[in-house]
Amino acid sequence: MLGRDELITVEKALDILMKHAPFKRPAENRLSIEDAYGRVLSRDVFSPEDLPPFSRSTVDGFAVNSADTFGATEGLPSYINVTFEIAMGEKAGYPLRKGEGAKIATGGMLPDGADAVVMFEHTQHIDEKMIEVVKPVSPGENVIHAGEDAKKDERILESGHRLRPQDIGALAGLGITGIWTYEKPVVSIISTGDEIVDADKPLKPGQVRDINSYTLSGLISDVGGKPLKRGIYSDRFDIIRDVVINSLKDSVMVLITGGSSVGTKDMTSQVINDAGKPGVLFHGVSLKPGKPVIGGIAGGIPVFGLPGHPAAVNVCFDIFIRPVLESQCGRNEEGANRKKTRVRARIARNISSSPGREEHIGVVLEEKDGEIWAIPLLGKSGLITTLTQADGTAVIPLRKNGVLEGEYVEVRLF
């Protein structure tokens, strides 16, 4: 594997990592569609029946045989004898004969003998029974045929698809009330550092509170995982190794955050190599913030060592952890590769950057003259409140040594 001082590019690191996919996935479970919003299908879903089960009108009007309206105009209308009205939710009565029509509402069932629906707007009542049709309809016009929406046994949704509101609606429409999904993947978060205390503890001199396990919990939930905070541990090899080994038993991913003491980064590497094969895949990436990030796999389970710096945690999560976790949520390749939302914006001031590393800068977005501008939040990189003000991060690519005011940059939205 790579030594700690050889920095590789973000692209290369991600490539090395994703070569080990598929990663360990959670088990399947059966869910009611009521509880399935946002969950990922673990099996394809097929239509159990034709949808709609009968031919339906898509407008309010009169069901007719289209041939009876052929050539109808304002000057020379067709005459239709309206013999009955179709009640909603009921079978469509007796068949239409030549020259006959039936009053029908949107969603109503077409009677036998009808192949189209004339809209009210294109008719006029002559008397109680008889209407004039002033515009012809073609066969199938204003009708959804039985099975036109979905055919019995047709695949409706694919395994790996994350269920959106309209997908749940479609399942309900097909009468499918239970489905197979992946359980939410459990991600262990291990905080390390002798100076770190939990948020509810008073601080002694030199101590700081744990920030990253809270931020990571939110980020993991956001992707669809289940965060499991394992606590705060001292920077000692045997202690960290034990909690990592334990975490591998009940998680599909392990995140080790912090450890700012000198030497801790090498210790985290050693723990990952100790925990399983192939161990550390990369250690150090040409990325700012986030340079010291460590990525590895221990027996099929991705393990990351994250820098203690909150801004670096956000950037590293977005670049490395998000795609792995999407895949572990059971997403198909297309879904896993779907990136966080990005917008193109003009940078509001000159930013210098070292070529040879990808740089992420917190920005606030503002619209001005119909264009989106990204206003860099300058401030020392260790600040937490910068992140609370930012709308996202502007990316200065590897091969550029900065951007000039007005230049277009890609902004990754939070």
Added chain:
Amino acid sequence: MLGRDELITVEKALDILMKHAPFKRPAENRLSIEDAYGRVLSRDVFSPEDLPPFSRSTVDGFAVNSADTFGATEGLPSYINVTFEIAMGEKAGYPLRKGEGAKIATGGMLPDGADAVVMFEHTQHIDEKMIEVVKPVSPGENVIHAGEDAKKDERILESGHRLRPQDIGALAGLGITGIWTYEKPVVSIISTGDEIVDADKPLKPGQVRDINSYTLSGLISDVGGKPLKRGIYSDRFDIIRDVVINSLKDSVMVLITGGSSVGTKDMTSQVINDAGKPGVLFHGVSLKPGKPVIGGIAGGIPVFGLPGHPAAVNVCFDIFIRPVLESQCGRNEEGANRKKTRVRARIARNISSSPGREEHIGVVLEEKDGEIWAIPLLGKSGLITTLTQADGTAVIPLRKNGVLEGEYVEVRLF
């Protein structure tokens, strides 16, 4: 208010509606930050202390008095006597005297007498105690001063802000473990239509299953509301009126969906006017799909009548219900106006549209030659499965009569 045949524009309808803001909001509740991800703050949050509480190093190196490094170069280094090492999480020992330094790690507490940190990379060991500094540091370099991130009593987060992962992290960093948020606003969903049956029921001829209450539940959850399905009701004035009146008691918004029978739309209008003042605000909008949408307010509570058509439900939700619900979640104006994510894409084929109405067409997005193309999903408008295939909807504005292949359109992502 307006009669049913006067169509108004989307912009105008939204304007009439939003003039009645603020709408009824849910109560406040106190939450642990662990449970607060995605929730909206109901009160401003102020920093209870200086953050960091002490001056910290942002690098691994040596804490020094910057004056001692003045003019240092490779050829003419400054010499610093390293008198102690600062342990992580502990107070920084005794004060530095002139010419002295202390070994410090990232996050370590600066000792008295130090005002900057020299990075390891810019030093060389002469012997066990003495180092050479080959590059000067200026006062404050590589240091975050006490209170630099947040000052005591400074406002950190504003009421109306929806908490993101990094916000929860910042709260934890400040030792704030409980906050005031708005409860999730309860939105009642009333399905109407004599032909509608629940998803778990077998269909009789002419019947269709309830789709919209499932889709709406997902959409409401997505914005941060709490959907309350009140059941499926027959298209009878007294029945619908009673369930609407009951819903007004325990919800901040009421959605009435469906009712495809002829005359139902007028009935829904009448129910809304009956339920409270000012009643119906608009009935019919120049929008496709979604033309028959009804918007109203009954005693501070928004009530919408939605067309039965699933695609129309999606579009009407996005345009009218989303901003109202964001506001009811307690979002500040900026947050409530934040639109669903949009991308600019080139349309992959000619689409004709009637000028004078805004049209939304389901599209699949594809990247080709570095550009995003929107491929329209053509098919009859009543189809449910079209929505399950779409990535979003392309919008053809009011004043255009279609778009030509290759033209840029705005796509609202699902």
